[in-house]
Amino acid sequence: MPHLTFQERAVISHMRYHGETQKxxxxxxxxxxxxxxxxxxxxxxxxHGYIPHQAQQLAKRRQSQPSVASKLEEPRLHAVVTQKLKANWSPQQISGWLKETNSDLRVSHQTIYRFLYALDRKNPIRKAMRRGGRRNRREKPGFIKAWKVGRVSIHKRPKSVDKRKLVGDWEMDLMTCHKSSGHLVTAVDRKSGYTLIGRVRTKQSAVVMNRILDMFKGIDPSKIRTMTFDNGTEFFY
Known part of the structure; x- marks a missing residue:
């Protein structure tokens, strides 16, 4: 299960404020x-209690702390794995070879990958990996490529948005509810943390965007400066 997102933390704060139970x-x-x-x-x-921005910062700080794959701290296993990596073996090959040779050493390929990605990219062991230690990225379908044409990159939005200086910079997201009972559209003001939540039954872009328009009907236009959307196709309209 992936880590909680900022939008989910905003929903938690919103529902707690309105007296909803943890369940x-x-x-x-x-x-x-x-x-x-x-x-x-x-x-x-x-x-101050539970505040989404602070909760996100605390979680990121905890996640950024380096975690060492404890199995690879065992000297013999560490030596074998690093030797094979330098010989251009993949983590899957190393794990499979250890099983086939009836060695008393065992390690999964996932553990080896976690160990490698915790290393600096310039580390000789990681550089010895196939692809130079870069993570594999799947090619996007043609529709997604076409959909991204004309979109403004998040890196081009005003610097004040990143610094959370002004009210009116909104972040949009869509989350799927439990047991496919619909979806939650969230809009969070980056400065104040004020959150709007709307429910939709489908992820069709027309339905989602119309719901967003309804959510913002009661918001003063002067409080709407920018909107940053997730890259999901539900926001392509």
């Missing part, structure tokens, strides 16, 4: 109640 929040987001409970206990401020 109700979990059902709305398609998460387990334990995930919501853990989020509220780990990423809340003792002084």
């Amino acid at each position: 109700a929040i979990a059902e709305a987001l398609g998460r387990s109640p334990s995930t919501i409970s853990r989020e509220l206990s780990r990423n809340r401020s003792p002084k």
Whole structure:
């Protein structure tokens, strides 16, 4: 299960403010109640309570702390794996070879990948990998390529948006509800954290965009400066 997104954290804050239970929040987001409970206990401020921006920063800080694949701390296993990597073996080949040779050493290819991607790209072991340690990226379908033509990159939006200086810079996202009971469209103001939430039954772009228009009907136009959309095709209209 992927990590909670900022939009999900905004929904958690919004529903908590309106008195919803952790179970109700979990059902709305398609998460387990334990995930919501853990989020509220780990990423809340003792002084200010649960605030989405602060929760996101705390989570990112925790995720950025380097995690070492403990299995590869074993000297013999570390030596074998690094030797094979330098010989241009893939993690899958190394894992399979250890099993075939009835060695007492065992390691999954996922563990080897985690070990490698925790290293700096300039590390000789990672550079010895096929593709130079770069992650594989699948080619996008032709429709997606065409859809992206004319879109403005997030890197070209005003610098004030990144610095959260002004009210009116909105981030849009769409989340699938538990058991396919529909989807939640979220709009979060980056400065204030004010959140708008709308429900749609389908991810068709026309339906989603019309729902967004309805959500913003009561918002003062002066409070709408920019909108940053997720790259999902549901926002292509």
